[in-house]
Amino acid sequence: QYYFDAKGEVRLQITSNSYYSAVKIWHDLLKDSTIMSELNLTSFAQDTKGLVMFQLKGKLNLEELYKLHGITK
Numbered sequence: 001q002y003y004f005d006a007k008g009e010v011r012l013q014i015t016s017n018s019y020y021s022a023v024k025i026w027h028d029l030l031k032d033s034t035i036m037s038e039l040n041l042t043s044f045a046q047d048t049k050g051l052v053m054f055q056l057k058g059k060l061n062l063e064e065l066y067k068l069h070g071i072t073k
Contacts, residue, residue, distance in 0.1 A: 001013040004060055008059050008061065008062045009059060010060045011056070011057050012057075013053070013054075014055075014056070015051055015052065016052045016054075017051060017052070018050070018052060022044070022052045022054050026039070026056060029056070036058050036059065036060055037059050038058045038059045039058035041054060041055070042055045043055040
């Protein structure tokens with residue numbers, strides 16, 4: 001699940017099958033800092049079946065994102 005607002009604040013709620021996968025997803029999201037920055041971990045938990053749920057909060061560069069997808073204001 002994800003949420004973002006008009007100011008570019010973004011929250012991502014992600015479920016993965018392991019801690020390793022969770023860290024890899026977080027790392028991959030940080031690779032392109034022109035689109036997303038300040039991506040911080042706000043919650044992290046594992047259920048009894050081993051699924052890892054975590055939430056990230058950060059900033060989207062909306063101008064760069066719009067430009068990448070050919071959207072004009």
